[in-house]
Structure formats: structure tokens, C-alpha cells
Amino acid sequence: MAALLRFLRSLEHTLLAGVMLVMVLMYSGSIAVREIAPPYARYVVWVDEATRYLMVWLVFLALGIALERGRQIAMTSYLEMMPSRVQFVLRKIIDLTGLLFSLYITWVGIEMTMIIANTGQRSPTLGISTAYLYLALPAGFALLALRYALSLAGVIDRWSNSTHEGAV
Amino acid sequence: MIVIALFIGALALLFLGFEMLLVLGLPGILTKEIFYSAVPEVLYGQKLVGGINHSTLMAIPFFILAAEIMARGNIARQLTNVVKAFLGHHAGGLGLSMVAASAAFGSVSGSAPATVAALGRILYPQMREQGYSDKFSLGLLISSAEVALLIPPSITLIIYAWLTGTSVAALFAAGLVIGLFLSAAFAVYVLIYARRHGLGGTARLPFRERWHAVRKGMWALGLPVVLLGGIYSGFFTPTEAAAASVVYALLIELLVYREMKFPDVARIATSAAITTASIFVLLAVGSLVAYFITLAQVPNMVIGFMESIEANWIVFLLIVNLLFLVAGMFIDPNSTLLILVPALYPVAVSFGIDPIHFGIIVCLNTCIGMITPPFGLDIFVASSTLNESVAKIISGVTPFIVVNLLTLVVVTYVPDLSMFLPRLLAP
Amino acid sequence: QEFTARIGHLESDQQPRHAGLVMVADLVKERTGGAVAFELFPAGQLGQAREMNEGVQLGLIEGTVSPAAFLAGFNPAVSILDVPFLYPSDREKAAALRGGAFGDAVLASFEPLGFHAVALWPNGRKAMTSNNEIANVEDFAGQRFRVMDSAVLIEQFNAVGASAIALPFGELYTALQTGVVDGQENALDTIATMKYQEVQQHLLISEHGANEDVVLFNPGWWNSLPAEYQDIIVAAFDEVRPQVEQIKEAAQATALETIKQSGIDIVELDDAQRAAFREVMYGPARDAYLAGAGDAGKTIVDVYEAQYAEIVGQ
Ligand code: NA
Ligand code: NA
Numbered sequence: 064m065a066a067l068l069r070f071l072r073s074l075e076h077t078l079l080a081g082v083m084l085v086m087v088l089m090y091s092g093s094i095a096v097r098e099i100a101p102p103y104a105r106y107v108v109w110v111d112e113a114t115r116y117l118m119v120w121l122v123f124l125a126l127g128i129a130l131e132r133g134r135q136i137a138m139t140s141y142l143e144m145m146p147s148r149v150q151f152v153l154r155k156i157i158d159l160t161g162l163l164f165s166l167y168i169t170w171v172g173i174e175m176t177m178i179i180a181n182t183g184q185r186s187p188t189l190g191i192s193t194a195y196l197y198l199a200l201p202a203g204f205a206l207l208a209l210r211y212a213l214s215l216a217g218v219i220d221r222w223s224n225s226t227h228e229g230a231v
Numbered sequence: 232m233i234v235i236a237l238f239i240g241a242l243a244l245l246f247l248g249f250e251m252l253l254v255l256g257l258p259g260i261l262t263k264e265i266f267y268s269a270v271p272e273v274l275y276g277q278k279l280v281g282g283i284n285h286s287t288l289m290a291i292p293f294f295i296l297a298a299e300i301m302a303r304g305n306i307a308r309q310l311t312n313v314v315k316a317f318l319g320h321h322a323g324g325l326g327l328s329m330v331a332a333s334a335a336f337g338s339v340s341g342s343a344p345a346t347v348a349a350l351g352r353i354l355y356p357q358m359r360e361q362g363y364s365d366k367f368s369l370g371l372l373i374s375s376a377e378v379a380l381l382i383p384p385s386i387t388l389i390i391y392a393w394l395t396g397t398s399v400a401a402l403f404a405a406g407l408v409i410g411l412f413l414s415a416a417f418a419v420y421v422l423i424y425a426r427r428h429g430l431g432g433t434a435r436l437p438f439r440e441r442w443h444a445v446r447k448g449m450w451a452l453g454l455p456v457v458l459l460g461g462i463y464s465g466f467f468t469p470t471e472a473a474a475a476s477v478v479y480a481l482l483i484e485l486l487v488y489r490e491m492k493f494p495d496v497a498r499i500a501t502s503a504a505i506t507t508a509s510i511f512v513l514l515a516v517g518s519l520v521a522y523f524i525t526l527a528q529v530p531n532m533v534i535g536f537m538e539s540i541e542a543n544w545i546v547f548l549l550i551v552n553l554l555f556l557v558a559g560m561f562i563d564p565n566s567t568l569l570i571l572v573p574a575l576y577p578v579a580v581s582f583g584i585d586p587i588h589f590g591i592i593v594c595l596n597t598c599i600g601m602i603t604p605p606f607g608l609d610i611f612v613a614s615s616t617l618n619e620s621v622a623k624i625i626s627g628v629t630p631f632i633v634v635n636l637l638t639l640v641v642v643t644y645v646p647d648l649s650m651f652l653p654r655l656l657a658p
Numbered sequence: 659q660e661f662t663a664r665i666g667h668l669e670s671d672q673q674p675r676h677a678g679l680v681m682v683a684d685l686v687k688e689r690t691g692g693a694v695a696f697e698l699f700p701a702g703q704l705g706q707a708r709e710m711n712e713g714v715q716l717g718l719i720e721g722t723v724s725p726a727a728f729l730a731g732f733n734p735a736v737s738i739l740d741v742p743f744l745y746p747s748d749r750e751k752a753a754a755l756r757g758g759a760f761g762d763a764v765l766a767s768f769e770p771l772g773f774h775a776v777a778l779w780p781n782g783r784k785a786m787t788s789n790n791e792i793a794n795v796e797d798f799a800g801q802r803f804r805v806m807d808s809a810v811l812i813e814q815f816n817a818v819g820a821s822a823i824a825l826p827f828g829e830l831y832t833a834l835q836t837g838v839v840d841g842q843e844n845a846l847d848t849i850a851t852m853k854y855q856e857v858q859q860h861l862l863i864s865e866h867g868a869n870e871d872v873v874l875f876n877p878g879w880w881n882s883l884p885a886e887y888q889d890i891i892v893a894a895f896d897e898v899r900p901q902v903e904q905i906k907e908a909a910q911a912t913a914l915e916t917i918k919q920s921g922i923d924i925v926e927l928d929d930a931q932r933a934a935f936r937e938v939m940y941g942p943a944r945d946a947y948l949a950g951a952g953d954a955g956k957t958i959v960d961v962y963e964a965q966y967a968e969i970v971g972q
Pocket of ligand 1: 337338339340341342378379380381382383384385386
């Protein structure tokens with residue numbers, strides 16, 4: 064279990080860093096092509112769309128790990144003022160709500176992805192199925208649901224580690 | 232009735248410490264199930280993805296990454312050394328340089344959140360070090376970034392121009408004046424604060440040491456040159472400048488300063504991705520809420536109300552102010568414009584309000600909406616990039632909201648302030 | 659009312675498409691005795707073009723009036739409308755193509771894809787602006803033009819040796835001002851509204867591209883209507899079409915006056931010059947279209963070329 068979680072985390076890390084850096088490279092590369100060799104600019108018109116798709120994937124893929132690290136935005140100052148028993152119960156309620164919410168969105172996301180795959184909608188310049196865009200939604204919310212579930216079960220403590228982990 | 236219950240429910244979730252994505256998401260789902268049950272569930276999928284699937288939003292992750300690289304590398308330190316060498320001896324010098332840097336950076340980036348993300352990581356630690364309180368520094372950071380939407384180029388003003396058929400050039404001229412006016416208002420507040428708290432006033436540095444700071448910071452100073460030069464010479468658009476600044480920062484840190492290694496870059500990229508996600512997920516769920524406000528035709532209800540009370544132009548502008556401030560609490564700036572302007576603009580014209588003046592009022596209101604609680608996008612950006620609590624930022628920004636509201640009153644009821652430059656340029 | 663259609667579109671409520679939709683909504687309300695109501699949402703309030711089109715397909719909204727250029731991802735066959743110099747300059751001849759076998763073939767191509775397309779609406783003709791001379795075909799070589807994401811439009815500029823750059827509409831004004839791109843193509847009223855003349859030096863009234871709107875409804879909603887109401891709606895869109903064109907032409911004429919005041923250099927193509935441009939641009943753009951649109955595209959091109967020869971007499 065712990066080993067599995069570690070593996071998942073390092074996979075998420077690698078994916079996020081990779082997607083982010085690929086976005087930078089592709090996007091700045093297409094500017095360079097346009098400025099240095101304008102006639103070839105038409106071969107990189109798909110870059111805007113590709114970068115945008117990657118950004119959507121980046122955002123959803125990072126949802127789970129953001130929760131685990133206490134980086135999802137919340138106003139917790141009043142929660143922290145309450146007696147510890149009340150805090151404990153409230154946190155479990157939040158975890159449960161978050162779990163149900165993200166499971167529901169995961170389910171809707173799968174439905175959406177399948178419907179779009181069936182309509183045959185394609186992205187205008189990449190030419191790939193738009194379902195690949197929507198697939199980011201269930202993928203990301205499933206990772207978020209997992210973190211809410213782990214927090215609910217007490218496997219991870221997402222409340223006390225709200226720091227920029229990896230700070231140099 | 233149900234709407235009020237949903238609103239109170241959302242506030243309760245917020246204060247009980249639920250994640251913001253739940254605070255906006257749960258009422259969003261309930262609204263659909265109660266009022267629009269016939270609409271298929273896939274709506275959630277479309278809006279959550281659609282809320283972030285915009286090309287112009289790409290500037291934000293890029294600037295977050297660039298700032299993160301600079302903050303953890305050498306560039307940020309060198310840049311602030313230069314600023315300190317020249318402004319350190321002035322009372323409030325660092326605060327003033329935050330205002331100036333926001334105006335310059337906001338001007339080119341055109342994005343207030345990107346400005347907060349980029350400058351916060353660099354200047355916020357410096358301000359704390361120099362004795363500014365956390366709250367003041369955070370408040371100054373997010374409010375001085377607002378001018379990004381006013382000082383040209385501004386996508387917000389372009390959207391307004393398109394919606395209403397107003398001249399972009401005239402709006403840009405007016406936006407420049409009001410943007411600088413707002414910056415000046417913040418500068419005055421900084422000076423008052425610095426005097427009261429006895430800030431600044433380190434010894435004035437001799438020329439030789441200033442020159443030394445500039446020489447050491449050359450590569451770091453190259454960044455604004457590349458950014459501004461690249462945009463104004465037509466090398467790239469503001470969004471592309473964001474990606475270019477990442478490349479520049481990486482090259483300098485990896486090849487010139489050479490303290491950063493590739494594993495550091497990967498770690499920084501992951502961290503920037505997480506920061507982006509925590510902000511953008513709010514845009515995603517926020518777009519769901521915005522959609523229902525559109526479907527319910529809320530602006531038309533407000534206009535009906537104004538007709539029923541036979542409002543005059545002063546009352547009208549007051550209602551416009553209130554409407555934008557409330558909308559800005561829940562909806563992202565560009566959606567606010569799309570939803571509200573088409574309904575309000577004809578009324579403004581019928582009251583004889585100049586389209587340029589009205590555009591500036593709308594834009595300034597939108598700016599303020601980004602820093603007002605409970606949903607102020609820039610509050611969350613600061614919270615996420617600087618790892619500070621939302622409550623702390625809100626209490627820090629309160630005096631700045633007062634400054635903003637005073638500015639808004641002046642801009643609203645003194646049309647000449649917005650109009651003189653456009654008139655001068657196109658008589 | 660028994661039936662309500664939420665109809666979203668991209669233009670602001672100051673523009674001809676919205677004016678036309680208001681007229682249709684009034685006619686439909688009157689002729690169905692108030693049984694069918696159109697709720698209009700202008701200015702992309704319901705989402706971007708792609709989202710609105712998708713929304714019609716999925717039943718999130720009931721209808722949209724979408725520029726053909728935004729529909730290629732849903733129906734590659736519709737990109738025929740992006741092909742330059744598709745319509746003759748003569749408005750009546752163009753209307754015959756739009757309302758005849760060619761128009762019907764385009765509308766029919768949507769049917770298997772989860773849309774019910776009821777009409778093509780004209781939305782003006784495109785002109786080009788640039789910071790460099792663009793009066794002749796040869797002037798285009800080496801220039802950079804902003805286009806929408808469309809293989810056909812990219813090929814249109816490639817055919818004259820220019821480069822096509824895809825940029826978001828909101829960034830175009832600044833990009834023209836700073837010179838990220840040299841020029842752009844849009845209808846005259848769009849140019850005037852966005853004040854591109856403020857940042858451009860040359861205008862070519864080429865009418866090379868037809869801006870065509872496709873009126874789309876969700877098939878589920880459409881089939882829930884009694885046949886009588888369906889006929890009333892289709893008739894209303896057809897009836898209003900000439901008025902929409904008139905409003906658009908008037909808007910373009912007013913826009914041209916506004917643009918003239920900026921002192922921009924203006925060149926208008928005559929028929930012979932248009933023919934010269936068509937000679938260079940039409941073929942490669944049509945081939946790019948055929949490469950993307952497959953058999954459905956081939957059928958439409960055949961119908962088009964036959965009808966064009968008949969009408970224009972070539
Ligand atoms: Na700006
Ligand atoms: Na707000």
C-alpha cells in the first residue's frame with residue numbers, strides 16, 4: 064500500500080514536471096519557428112492547441128497531489144479555532160463530501176468522454192479526438208477522490224503538511 | 232428563496248474550512264439539479280474543462296514557473312539587490328518599487344493573477360525582510376497588480392471595446408491615465424504607511440556600490456528588457472512573453488549562475504504545476520456558477536429593478552458598482568464582462584454616460600472584484616504561490632480595498648479624469 | 659409557452675447576427691401564438707464557439723448560430739465555406755448558391771452528426787488589412803497573416819506565399835500594433851469595431867472569403883416540435899435571411915466610412931483582379947479541403963462546381 068502510494072506520487076511528479084516543461088518547449092519553439100523561419104509557421108499551428116490541451120491535463124492531474132500537500136485553497140482559520148474534537152469531526156465531513164463530489168465528477172467525466180468519443184468531434188488543428196481533452200477530467204478527479212478517501216481513512220495527513228514541499 | 236439558501240450554504244462551507252473547489256462546486260451542482268434538472272449532467276464536464284481551456288490563460292502557469300525559477304535561483308536576489316541599491320534609502324522605497332514593478336509588469340502581461348504570481352515570489356520576501364508587515368505586503372501585492380487590466384495593452388478593455396463598439400485606442404488612453412492614477416493612490420498609501428512605521432531609511436549607497444549591484448545583476452536585469460523589448464518590437468504576444476521568460480530564466484540559472492541543476496528544475500516545475508492547479512480549479516468550478524447566472528438572466532432582472540425605481544445616472548452607476556463588486560466575488564473577470572456589459576451598456580448610453588468612461592468604470596470594478604473576498608482570484612493566487620492563509624490576505628487587503636473604493640468614487644463621478652486624454656488624442 | 663430554445667452565439671448584441679435572431683424570435687413567437695420562445699444569449703455568454711456547438715449536440719442548449727469556421731472539428735465537410743472566392747461578388751448569384759443545391763448539400767452534411775442544420779446565413783465578406791502593400795497577388799509573399807484555426811484558411815495564404823499564424827482573436831489588435839503579424843482578414847464591420855485600421859496601413863476590399871453562419875438546432879429538441887412549428891421556424895430563418903444580409907451590407911458600408919477616416923490606404927478589387935486572385939487561391943484551398951473532408955467533401959465540391967459553372971457561366 065505505502066509502496067504503491069510512493070510509486071503513484073513519483074509518477075505524478077514526473078508527469079507534472081514533464082508536461083510543464085514540454086508546454087514551455089513547444090510554445091517557445093513555435094515562436095522561434097515563426098520568427099526565424101516564417102514559411103514554416105504553418106507546420107506548427109497545432110502548437111497553441113496542443114499546449115492548451117496539456118495545460119488542461121496539467122491542472123487536473125495535479126488536483127490530487129495538491130490536496131495531499133495541503134495546497135488546495137481553503138479558508139481554514141475558523142476551523143483551526145474550534146475544539147479538537149469538533150475539528151476532527153468536521154475534517155472527516157469535509158473529506159467525505161470531497162470524496163463524494165470528486166467521485167461524482169469522475170463519473171460524469173467518464174460519461175462525457177465516452178459521449179464525445181462517439182460524436183467524432185476532432186480538435187481543429189491537432190486533428191485528434193476531443194475526447195482526449197475531456198479524459199483529463201475523470202483522470203484528475205479520480206486522483207482527487209483517492210486523496211480524499213485516504214485522508215478520510217486516516218492514511219495520509221493532509222492538514223498539517225501545508226508547506227511548499229520540495230522547497231530548496 | 233432557494234437562491235439565498237444556496238448563497239448562505241456556500242458561505243457556511245467557506246467558513247467551515249471546505250476547499251474552495253467544494254464551496255463553489257457543491258452549490259453549482261445543486262443549482263443545476265434544482266433549477267435546470269432537464270439539462271444533461273455532462274454540462275459539468277463541459278464547463279469544468281471549458282473554464283480553463285483558454286489560450287490566454289497559458290500566461291499564468293508560465294509566469295508562475297518563471298517566478299518560481301527566479302525565486303529559487305539567483306535572478307530574484309540580484310533584481311532586488313538592484314532595487315534596494317537605488318531605492319533602499321527612501322522611506323517606503325521597497326513598497327514603491329512594488330507599485331512600480333506591478334505597473335510595468337502588469338502592463339505587458341495584461342494579467343493581474345500572473346503579476347501577483349511573478350512579483351510575489353520575488354518581492355514579498357524582501358518586503359518582510361525590510362520590516363513591512365506580512366499583511367501590508369500581501370495587500371499591496373495583490374492590489375497593485377490590478378492595474379494590469381487598466382494599463383495597456385489590456386484584454387479586458389479589448390473585450391469591452393468589442394462588446395460595445397468603442398475605440399480600443401481611446402480606451403487604452405483612458406486606461407493608461409486611470410491605471411497610473413490608481414498606482415499613484417497606492418503609492419501615497421505606501422508613503423503614509425512607511426512614515427508611520429518608520430520604514431526604509433537605510434544609508435544612501437555610494438555610486439560605486441550601486442554600479443556594482445547593477446553589474447552583478449546584469450543578467451537578471453536582462454529579463455525585463457527581453458520581456459518589454461520582445462513585446463513592443465513585435466517579437467511575441469504577451470502570452471508568448473510568459474513562455475519566453477521561462478526560457479530566459481532557465482538559461483540564465485542553468486548556464487550563467489550554474490547553481491540550479493536539472494533535478495531542481497523538475498521539482499520546481501512540479502511545484503508550479505500544483506500552484507497552477509489549485510488556482511485554475513477555481514476558474515473551472517467558477518465557470519459553472521457563472522453559467523447559471525447567465526441562464527437566469529440576472530442582469531435583466533437588475534435593469535427591470537432600475538426601471539421600477541426610475542433610477543437616475545448617479546444611482547445607476549452606484550448599482551453598476553455594486554453589481555460588479557458582487558459578481559467579482561464569484562466569477563472570473565472576463566466572464567463578468569460578457570455577462571453584465573451587454574445588458575448594462577444600453578442603459579449607460581441612455582443616461583448620456585460616455586462609452587469610454589463607462590468602459591473604465593467597468594474595468595476598474597472588475598479589477599476590484601479580483602481582490603475582494605470571499606472569491607477574489609488574486610487572493611487565491613497569492614495564497615497559493617506564497618503559501619499564506621486566505622484569512623491573512625483578506626485582512627491585509629482590507630485597507631487597500633478602501634483606497635480602491637475611494638479611487639472608484641473619483642473615477643465614477645469625475646468623468647473628465649477618464650476622458651481628457653482620449654479627447655486630447657482624438658479631438 | 660410550450661417550447662423554449664436557448665440560443666447562444668458569439669457576436670455582441672450590437673451586431674447583425676443578433677439583430678437577425680431577434681427578428682426570427684419575434685416572427686416565431688407571433689406565428690406560433692407564443693408557443694415557441696427563443697431565449698438569446700449573445701457575446702459567447704454560454705461559452706466559446708466550440709462549447710456552444712458541442713452544447714447543441716449534447717442537448718445542453720437548443721440552438722446556436724455558428725460561423726462555419728468553428729464547425730470544422732464537428733463536420734469537416736463544412737469547411738467548404740472557408741474556401742476563398744467560393745461565391746461570386748454578385749449578391750444575387752451568391753444567394754442562389756446558398757439557397758440552392760449547394761446550400762442544401764452543406765446543411766444535409768450535418769444530419770448524421772447529431773445536428774439539425776436549418777439555414778445558412780450570410781455574414782458579410784472578408785477583407786484583408788496589412789502594414790505592407792497587399793494590392794497584388796505578388797505583394798503577399800513573405801507576409802504574416804493571422805487566421806483562425808483552419809487548414810483551408812492556412813492554405814489560402816500559403817497559396818500566395820504568405821504565412822498563416824494562428825492567434826486568439828483577443829490578442830490580435832496588440833499583435834498587429836507591435837508587428838507580431840503583418841495583417842489579418844475579417845469583415846469590414848469587424849475591422850471597424852475592433853479598430854484594426856488604427857494599427858494597419860493598407861486595406862484590400864477583396865471579398866475573398868464568405869463569412870457564412872450555420873443555424874443549428876439540437877435534433878432531440880427539434881423532433882419534439884410539431885411539424886407545423888418546425889416549418890414556421892425554417893420559414894422564419896429563410897425569410898429573415900435577406901434582411902440579415904442587408905443589415906450586414908449596411909453595417910459594412912458604415913464601417914468603410916469609419917475606416918476611411920483613419921487615412922488608411924484602400925484598394926478595392928475589380929472583377930478581373932478578383933478572378934486573378936481566385937485563380938491562385940481557389941485550387942490549393944479546395945484541395946486542402948478535399949484532403950480533410952473525404953467523400954462527403956467530394957460530393958459537396960461536385961455539387962458546388964456544377965452549380966457555380968451554371969450560375970457564373972464559366
Ligand atoms: Na495591461
Ligand atoms: Na472578489
